[in-house]
Amino acid sequence: MNELAADALRARALAKTEGAGLVRAPRRLRGKLKGRGGRGDRSPLGTWFWDIDRMLLLLTLLLIAIGLLAVAAASPATARRYSGEHHQLAPLYYFWRQLMWVGVSLPVLIGVSMLPLKAARRFALGGAAFFGMLLVLAPLIGVEVNGARRWIGVGVAQFQPSEFLKPLFAVSMAWLLSLKARDEELPTVLITGAATAAVMFLLMLQPDFGQTVIFGLIWVALLTIAGTPTRVLAGIGASIPVGLAAAYLFYGNARARIDAFLFPGAEGEGAADHFQTNAAHATLTAGGWTGTGPGSGRVKFGLPEAHTDYIFSVIGEEFGILACSVIAIVFLAIVVRVFVKLLDEQDEFRLLAAAGLATQFGAQALVSMAVNTGLAPSKGMTLPFISYGGSSMIALSIGMGLLLAFTRRNPFLTRSPYVGPYGGGLGIGGAGA
Numbered sequence: 001m002n003e004l005a006a007d008a009l010r011a012r013a014l015a016k017t018e019g020a021g022l023v024r025a026p027r028r029l030r031g032k033l034k035g036r037g038g039r040g041d042r043s044p045l046g047t048w049f050w051d052i053d054r055m056l057l058l059l060t061l062l063l064i065a066i067g068l069l070a071v072a073a074a075s076p077a078t079a080r081r082y083s084g085e086h087h088q089l090a091p092l093y094y095f096w097r098q099l100m101w102v103g104v105s106l107p108v109l110i111g112v113s114m115l116p117l118k119a120a121r122r123f124a125l126g127g128a129a130f131f132g133m134l135l136v137l138a139p140l141i142g143v144e145v146n147g148a149r150r151w152i153g154v155g156v157a158q159f160q161p162s163e164f165l166k167p168l169f170a171v172s173m174a175w176l177l178s179l180k181a182r183d184e185e186l187p188t189v190l191i192t193g194a195a196t197a198a199v200m201f202l203l204m205l206q207p208d209f210g211q212t213v214i215f216g217l218i219w220v221a222l223l224t225i226a227g228t229p230t231r232v233l234a235g236i237g238a239s240i241p242v243g244l245a246a247a248y249l250f251y252g253n254a255r256a257r258i259d260a261f262l263f264p265g266a267e268g269e270g271a272a273d274h275f276q277t278n279a280a281h282a283t284l285t286a287g288g289w290t291g292t293g294p295g296s297g298r299v300k301f302g303l304p305e306a307h308t309d310y311i312f313s314v315i316g317e318e319f320g321i322l323a324c325s326v327i328a329i330v331f332l333a334i335v336v337r338v339f340v341k342l343l344d345e346q347d348e349f350r351l352l353a354a355a356g357l358a359t360q361f362g363a364q365a366l367v368s369m370a371v372n373t374g375l376a377p378s379k380g381m382t383l384p385f386i387s388y389g390g391s392s393m394i395a396l397s398i399g400m401g402l403l404l405a406f407t408r409r410n411p412f413l414t415r416s417p418y419v420g421p422y423g424g425g426l427g428i429g430g431a432g433a
Contacts, residue, residue: 048114051408053341059334060109060385060400064102066327067386069294071098074307074314074388077300094307094388101390105397112401113408120405121349124171127398131168132199134161139205148380150206159391162203162211166364167399169199170218170356177226178349189232192219209247209257210379214363221359222352257377276310279303281374284316284324291320307388309380312372327386328369335362341407354406357399 072095079089090096115123134152138161142149151158173192180188196219203212224233248255279302286292286299297317300306306314316324338358345351361384368383370376382392385400 044114048408052113052404053337053407056334056337056404056407057113059330059337063327063330063334063385064106066330067383068095068098068102069319070311070315070386071095071307071388073294073297073318074300074311076295077297077303077314078305078307078388080301081304081306097390098388098393101393104390105393108394109397109401109404112398113404115401115405117350117405120402121171121175121353124168124353124402125175128165128168128172131161131165135165135199135202138162139202142206148206148208150208160395162206162208163392163395164398165199166211166214166218166360167357167395167402169215170222170360170399171353171402173219173222174352174356175349177222177352180226181348188226189223189228192222204247208380210367210381213379214360214367214381217363218356218360222356225355226352257379276304276378277371277374280310280313280372283310283313284372285321287317287320289320289322291316291318291323294318308382309368309378309387310372311387312369312383315386316372324369328365331362331365331384334358338403338407350406354403357403357406361396361399361403 072092075094076091079091079093083089112120112123138152139149141152143151143153143158145151150160150162152161153159173195176192176195177188179186196215199215200212203209203215220233220236223236248258283297283299283303283306287297292298295318297314300314300317303310303313312324312327315327335358338354342351342354345354364381365384367376367379368381368387371379371381382389384396385393
């Protein structure tokens with residue numbers, strides 16, 4: 001009996017020990033998970049989520065979703081145009097390809113947006129140097145598409161160096177202009193002006209008049225925000241009409257596009273551009289205010305490049321002018337959101353880099369919509385995150401990722417009375433280390 005009682009006591013003790021272990025295991029797990037997903041989460045992903053501008057990210061994801069719908073609407077028209085007797089493309093061929101590119105681009109966007117400030121700056125400077133060299137090679141070894149050598153590569157690996165260079169150029173020029181704060185004697189206007197002129201010259205060799213305008217706008221916007229003296233800005237403004245006149249006289253591509261825009265009845269090289277803008281306007285207005293409905297558009301089948309340059313017109317036909325207005329408001333909201341966020345930015349480089357990226361993004365959207373509505377000459381400009389294109393989607397994701405990286409901030413640093421204006425120490429009696 002004593003042995004039986006001892007065995008019973010040992011069994012009870014073992015059961016209690018095992019039960020306590022089972023209770024402690026969930027508690028340890030809860031301890032590890034405690035704070036994950038909350039503001040106290042200091043993991044890399046948690047820090048990124050709470051420091052990122054989530055509204056800006058949400059608006060970007062909204063544009064990408066709208067873009068997938070728009071490409072699905074435009075895909076049948078483009079598939080029919082590029083199908084032949086022995087080669088038939090499926091109606092949603094471009095939609096499925098765009099879905100694949102979105103799957104590639106989203107991790108790029110998130111990854112770039114997680115970069116620290118210094119890493120993002122180095123990434124942009126190195127990338128600008130790399131794609132700048134490719135831009136030099138484009139007129140020499142580039143693939144000719146529609147009379148222009150803008151593409152490098154073969155097959156699915158083709159890409160436009162200028163698409164990738166745009167956001168990286170904006171950040172690089174912002175960095176150069178921010179150096180003025182360290183050395184007042186540094187001729188930043190001349191340095192950035194020479195770099196911009198070189199890029200614009202290379203783009204005109206391709207030729208690519210639309211991208212040339214965008215790069216020029218980025219530079220002028222950055223000079224203005226950087227506080228460049230008024231006399232310098234006035235001189236640059238006075239040189240713009242001279243440059244346009246020179247482009248018209250000595251640059252055939254620009255002359256053809258301007259003639260087609262100003263003189264619609266003119267024959268010759270610009271007649272094709274005039275046909276495109278007329279077809280875009282007819283498609284845009286065919287759906288009225290509310291559109292014909294998804295997949296019900298018919299005018300889009302006569303529209304060239306319906307899935308890229310003129311996708312805004314396809315949206316107008318199938319989803320209506322109201323949908324086009326909503327898209328324009330989303331683009332405006334992104335740009336305004338960035339500039340409002342920069343009003344209290346203390347870091348010169350962050351301010352200029354984010355402003356340059358927002359300018360590039362907004363200017364590209366504005367030019368694309370202006371071409372589709374007939375307010376600007378045909379320029380071959382895609383609508384950011386909405387037009388079809390793999391290299392365009394990845395390049396835009398890099399640009400938006402950089403913009404999110406430069407606008408990241410810890411909201412509690414500016415609210416605490418113990419942290420100085422630069423987040424480096426006590427706000428009482430001086431800055432910390």
